[in-house]
Amino acid sequence: MPQPTRVSMSMVAQRAGVSGQTVSRVANDSPRVDPQTRARVEKAMAELGYRPNRAARALRTGRTQTLGLVAQTLATVGNSRMLQAVAEAAASRGYALTVLTLGADADIDEAFDRLRDQGVDGAIVLNEATALARDAASAGLRLVVIDSPPDERFTVVGTDHAAGARAATEHLLASGHATVHHLAGPAGSFAAAERERGWREALAVAGVEPPEVARGDWSAASGHDLVRRMPASGVTAIFAANDQMALGALRALAESGRRVPDDVAVIGFDDIADAAQFQPPLTTVRQDFDVLGEQAVGRLVSWIEGEHPADLMLAPTLVRRASS
Incomplete structure (x- = not known):
């Protein structure tokens, strides 16, 4: 043929x-x-x-038209949505994407070495991997980091997680709840820490002593287990650090006979695609993954082309539904 x-x-x-x-x-x-x-x-x-012809172009320009993406895991909903957004934004600019996951060993230096060996023009680092990136030997790589404190070595693009958490907590307090319990994300996650900070700040402004934090791992199973072990009395409002843990919380509350929002109000974070289909539909804080991916790729490409772009912080939005 x-x-x-x-x-x-x-x-x-x-x-x-x-x-x-x-x-x-x-x-x-x-x-x-x-x-x-x-x-x-x-x-x-x-x-x-x-x-x-990418190979010919690389010889002419010194660029491979390839971006790297480093993540701790792609199993979480947020990271998988970020991967989709980054991949689409890269493709729209004519760039290929090389994806590396760190797994349990979390050797980000090795990941950066592999990206350098493959000749990527720059890389994007997602969420939990950002803490590792701050201690890694990233010299020679242009990096855009998603969700990180400012760092002169990187360009940072992120969501104002603390502001979103404050808005969620303030909404629950304004609805008449004496306090708000928090299902936090894992220790070591910048996003989880910022969401916990926003929750604490909103309670402090209201003069409310924060309850003990219940810490999960972003999964619905952890949210279910944490709420199942909470006391049946005294808990009338829950702010979960992501929608998956909020989903587990809704199941635990239903199993115990507590009605949402009549007995316990619940708010999540992220506004995943199915949040409006939960029972009841979930009030949540929306972060725009498409814009995050577009801005991360756009800034990285600008850096590759000679301009070191500024950091960017995106404002989230509280989406009110029936669960609160």
Whole structure:
């Protein structure tokens, strides 16, 4: 069976009525092409199914058009959504994506070495891995870190988790609850620590002594177990550090005969795709994973192209539903 003919730059040039050099400039994102000509060349590329040769481009530009992504795990809903958002944003800019998960061993230095060996142009580090990145030998890698304290070595993109947690806690207090119990995320997670901080700050402003924190691992099973072991009396409001733990809390409350929100109000964090389908629909704090991924990739590409971009903090939104 004959192999399909690879579309060449000269074929694109002939279709667009331009020189091969002009096609090369468009393929390499050169600014030295006027918009009308660029549009004509891009139209010809699309019609012919032209795909740039990455190896040849890397030799010409010193770039591989490949980004790295490092995560502790992709098993959590938040990390899997971030992976999807980053992958789509990278593809829209013509970049491939190499993904490394650290697993239980958490050797981020080895992960960075592997990315350097593969010649990535830069990398994005997700959530729990950010604490490790601050102590890693990241020299030579352009890094955008999702959810981290400011660090001059990185560009940081994140959600204002503390502000979201404050809004959730204030909403519950304003609804008449004397206090709010917190299902916290795992120790060592920057996002979990910031959400706990926001919860504590809202209680402090209201003059309320915070109850003992119940610490989970982001999973629905941990939320279920923590709430199942809570006392039946004295708990009227729960702020969970993510929607999965809130889901486990709803199940534990239903099993004990406590009604939501009549007996216990529940708020989560993230606004995952199914949060509105929980029973009852979950009040939660929405962080926009699509915008996070888009901004992380955009800033990394800007850095690759010579501009060290500023940090960015995105404001979350409290989404009120029936659970509170």
